[in-house]
């Protein structure tokens with residue numbers, strides 16, 4: 001029996017674990033938080049910090065293959081572990097994709113399309129760089145950001161000055177930063193490439209993503225974009241996976257839109273960032289595709305060849321995230337009353353992640369629906385979510 005270790009015990013690990021087990025693997029999970037949801041799915045739960053080399057070594061010793069579901073794993077500890085050839089995607093891929101400066105330098109070096117940017121290592125360099133770069137601009141810490149955390153829109157030199165008087169200064173000094181042009185976004189898409197050890201690769205249908213407050217709100221497939229831009233987005237994603245030498249999954253987030261600096265009116269594709277792991281937008285594959293992003297990664301780790309991913313039917317599929325607000329609306333700290341959805345034929349699945357501790361904006365679950373077309377799928381997903389969150393209509397569990 002093959003034993004696979006997952007670094008990170010969040011919802012991505014909790015969905016990856018059963019995909020591996022369905023293909024006959026034993027699963028171990030490593031997370032600093034003893035309450036991380038995926039630890040409960042594991043044959044063996046490893047609880048330790050990212051710096052605990054001895055604990056990490058125990059995981060590597062016990063496993064034939066190791067992957068990660070969280071790209072902010074600190075690499076200093078991991079780098080000291082023996083047996084790193086078991087890690088997929090590799091430590092190099094993790095290092096590049098967890099640091100926006102390295103990620104942007106990679107895009108530039110490989111000639112992959114991206115928003116104009118400038119980078120810096122310390123907060124002290126920001127004011128002069130921003131003046132030269134011009135406003136408006138979006139500032140991002142090089143490391144540690146997610147769901148829009150560690151990002152600021154800067155409209156003037158005065159904005160830079162005020163920001164540097166806040167605790168953000170420390171974060172910019174600690175991690176470095178990139179400053180990028182705001183893209184006039186028409187739509188956002190993501191592309192998941194699955195790549196085997198021997199270089200065989202497939203790409204999932206593109207997902208169209210809508211964010212609210214910088215957090216993924218809904219994902220729609222098929223994405224509504226013209227064939228030429230779809231082909232370009234997929235070819236960028238494949239080129240990136242090859243150039244990085246990924247074994248496993250590489251999710252590429254792309255903007256489809258206009259540069260604020262380019263020729264007016266021209267809609268193009270811009271690479272935003274990479275995640276070398278399953279992705280929130282890919283949850284839709286669980287019901288929309290012949291196999292899911294989790295099964296794709298499981299197959300790669302277990303050496304089972306991939307087949308081309310495709311949608312299981314005509315029409316459209318929509319995944320909507322369920323954030324802590326839904327639980328708050330129901331006055332619940334744990335379970336969720338789903339009775340409003342009883343018998344709804346369009347609802348394909350609802351997954352509750354079992355996280356301990358409801359918090360506003362925390363990703364706690366998702367639902368997926370099918371619709372005759374994109375509009376129908378989006379409307380149904382939003383309506384079902386709203387039904388659940390209408391206080392007073394439902395009793396809390």
Ligand SMILES: Nc1ncnc2c1ncn2[C@@H]1O[C@H](COP(=O)(O)OP(=O)(O)OP(=O)(O)O)[C@@H](O)[C@H]1O
Nearest residue numbers: 115138145146147148149180181182183211214273
């Ligand atoms: N240059 C840009 N122009 C326009 N919008 C942007 C730009 N950069 C980021 N955004 C918006 O902010 C969102 C989050 O940005 P980004 O993906 O860089 O950050 P993140 O915090 O790492 O997010 P994630 O949760 O995906 O890890 C994007 O999906 C997009 O909606």
Ligand SMILES: [Mg+2]
Nearest residue numbers: 147253272273
């Ligand atoms: Mg992002």
